[in-house]
Amino acid sequence: MRLYDKRIRSALKVKLHNQSSKPKAIIDELQVCNGNAIADVVALYNEAHCYEIKGSTDKVERVLTQGRYYNSSFRKITLVTTQNHLEKALAICPDFWGIMIATEDSTSNLRFRHIRGAKVNPEFCKEMALLTLWKSEMLSILDEQRHKRKPRDFLAQLISSNKKKIELSSNICDLLVTRELEKAVC
Known part of the structure; x- marks a missing residue:
């Protein structure tokens, strides 16, 4: 079958x-x-x-x-x-x-x-991974609104320059969980 x-x-x-x-x-x-x-x-x-x-x-x-x-x-x-x-x-x-x-x-x-089993991916790219997020989610990582008029690519570059891979991957995951929980409530 x-x-x-x-x-x-x-x-x-x-x-x-x-x-x-x-x-x-x-x-x-x-x-x-x-x-x-x-x-x-x-x-x-x-x-x-x-x-x-x-x-x-x-x-x-x-x-x-x-x-x-x-x-x-x-x-x-x-x-x-x-x-x-x-x-x-x-x-x-x-x-x-x-x-x-x-x-x-x-x-x-x-x-x-x-x-x-899956192993840790050596090709993970912080900037590209951030482009999974919405702009508002990226701004929440920065925890500041002064960049709210900047494009997502700029925000991804700014965030990735200040975070380690595992920390950033965890941040992205947490924001996606929040997104899913908010969708479930609606």
Whole structure:
């Protein structure tokens, strides 16, 4: 049976919610790098973890293009795909990407098997990661309004020059959690 993105996504979100270290929030289809790519599922822990899904009929090669943007925006990335894409995924995904395989068991439940865990991404770019945020969110990191007329690119450069990668990644994650909580209230 073919496993499509929608079914994998739904089961993945259940799996993430049921694990012992639960995410603070999960985002579907988060735009990154000024909208140049859309991350399928982003789990928000102390830092954001991007999950890119490729179902059995998807072109796994697309991660070559999408991956450039994910590599800039996330310190942890995992490809979730199907057995028919495993060989190609291992060949084209960077070593620091995690890889999980979705399979259907005899009772038609989806199961996930970790092929390799995600490692800290050495290509994470503070400025590009900041472009996941809205301007108002960037201004809240600065905690000052004197730059409110400045463009987002300027704000990203200013913020990234004053923060370490892990601190900034955590700040971005916290702001995305707040965004999701505010959306849930509305």
